[in-house]
Amino acid sequence: DVKVTQSSRYLVKRTGEKVFLECVQDMDHENMFWYRQDPGLGLRLIYFSYDVKMKEKGDIPEGYSVSREKKERFSLILESASTNQTSMYLCASKWTGTYEQYFGPGTRLTVT
């Protein structure tokens, strides 16, 4: 079975802190994605990576950055957390050329 794990299920941070969310997959997937999920808005793509050290902006990249130094790990970074970044963050991964994305359990981030 494909396994996608995220470093924390729940996280509480203060405004202005630097926040790291980590995602690890064990299926040698080339493509990895970060989404945020908000009520009434569904999932929106923040960033994605199609290979190691490669990244592209999604639909809502402002206030976020990413890092992919190893194939299995994709990190989402909030350089200076703000209250409007309080949300559920979902990571996903898949093989290039296939259609199915495999999702992690999500990290519920609260910024106070």
Place this chain on the structure above:
Amino acid sequence: AQTVTQSQPEMSVQEAETVTLSCTYDTSENNYYLFWYKQPPSRQMILVIRQEAYKQQNATENRFSVNFQKAAKSFSLKISDSQLGDTAMYFCAFMKNAGGTSYGKLTFGQGTILTVHP
């Protein structure tokens, strides 16, 4: 850019009955996939069913089937013989099919919370 709209924030159904969740989308693409994903309470999101736009036949996976109307840009999910384990949030999603170079970016709808009552 693509948009996906789910106009039903919440639905409920009795166990063993049938329910249909609605989804409409807008795109100028001709070659794409449509999906329904399921997110159970406190559990990971999983793929329920997919439809390739070039296929006229509606996809079916056991109790789950879709009604794909390409001209109307409509993609509804029918769940037959509903079970308690079907209680979840359901997301409709769109993916452009760019062949082998596709990175598979998904555009999601707002989601529909489905509750199955015993």
